[in-house]
Amino acid sequence: MQTMTLTQTCAMAILQAVAVVIFIFIVVPLTTFAERKVLGYLQDRLGATRIAGGHTGLTGWLNRGMWRMGKVPFLSIVRGLPMFIGDIIKLLTKEDIIPTKADRAMFIAAPALSMIASVVVFAAISFYPGALFTFPKGTPILGGLPFQGFITDMNVGLLFILGIASVGVYGIVLGAWASNSKYPLLGGLRSAAQIVSYEVPLTLSLLTPVVLTGTLNFNEMTRKLATEMPITAVPLLFVGFFIYLTCGFAETNRMPFDMPEAENELVAGFHTEYAGMKFGFFYLAEYINMIVASALASAFFLGGPFLLPFGLQKYIIDVPFLGKPNVLWFLLKIFFLLFTFIWVRGTIPRYRYDQIMAIAWKYLIPFTLVLVMLAAAVRYAA
């Protein structure tokens, strides 16, 4: 591979960032749509099938054909897709109210902070260890250069991800405080306590793969976890996966742990005073956090771009197609985990606040500490 000039590096970074943002803005609306449908199916309903409105005008035009689509098995699943166009139009055209006594600067900065913190994490996430494709020779600046499946290949990738991801809580707390209202503040404080508590078992559960592989580099870790693990590491990673997933639910404020926005206790939690696209940013941030949590879980515990997790990949490494890493497996695992997020939301009711804290401090942290010790033992033995 030839060395890149500064212009080439910048152009490549911008292109990759745009690709990631496009990926996010395709997957997030699809997730919100899937959330409606899957929750409906879990409760023996059909979910969204069309948008509210008349037979004429924009809504009528968007709803056109929805009735006939219901008769075709495949199309009947994707019916209601006008919903996400409707969602975006609604969020963009809503009146954007800032309360008079709110702290203006903070009020505006908070959603941006929470959004940026969740998007920047993608800088260190690797979708594919290597080049996805190579630009043809004739391309103006980037001719002959490979388009990598990751933006940066940091030595401390995991540390970077954890550090940036925990900035997201500032967005929630600042937004809650800047609203100058009771319920948002309560929601924000709860969120702060919850996320700070769950940060510990989350990091500890990610420490198991770190100890087993002995590196913090994202690509290295994914490869070693899929191909070079001894058989004794399988139960550790299996248990670690579930612990990580539990903490991931708590970190992203999803259903069994959605303390910051418990509707029946705190109006709408930290975003009670937010409207329009500012609320939209919080909403987006939550879903992007979900994608990040699923990406990390699938990379470190489900094998990432390799087909089989837990070091089982080494048995099929010589098979022509399945043995090679493929970006498809990674995306499939992410989508399955996103489905799991919705599935769990439709199944488990919200825990009480003290129960959430008890789970984190009394069970998850000691358990993950034991796991880390066992991982060290496995590493020492291997």
Add this chain to the structure above:
Amino acid sequence: MTMNKMLKTLIPIDIAKGLYLTGKHFLRVFSTANRRKVTLHVCSEYPEVKATVQPRFRGRLTLLKDEQGEIKCVCCLACEKICPTQVITIESGKKEGRKTKLPVRYDFEMERCIFCEFCVESCGFDSIILNHQFELAAYNREDFSIGMLGRSQNMFELTPVADFSHDRS
């Protein structure tokens, strides 16, 4: 006791059970909703997709004919006698070349019918059934008086389905 509780927290079997249950419901709806070939739907969109009913569903009373196109009814009046709301009125007559009697009038007042299926059970000749029709709404009261000769609906054919259904197959 505390040991038990701790084990329950560490190995969340109840959560797995819940996930299994909701997953089962998800798959059931996912594989049957709106499918034409599935006979019984967990849920489907009724006006667009034709609704299916259980085999024992009790719909509108219908007179049957045999293979030669002859009315099976022999005017034994068992259905008229057993009917709790007395909605059936039969007038018997004779026809050349037929040994038994046959109805010249068979009036059915659907307005008062309670769809109890006593008439069908009492019939010794299997000459009446309750069909699987449930879209029986009509605009006029007179339309609920069904006879053998009615133009829009009669005792032998299905009631024409009103315009609110999108599937008339």
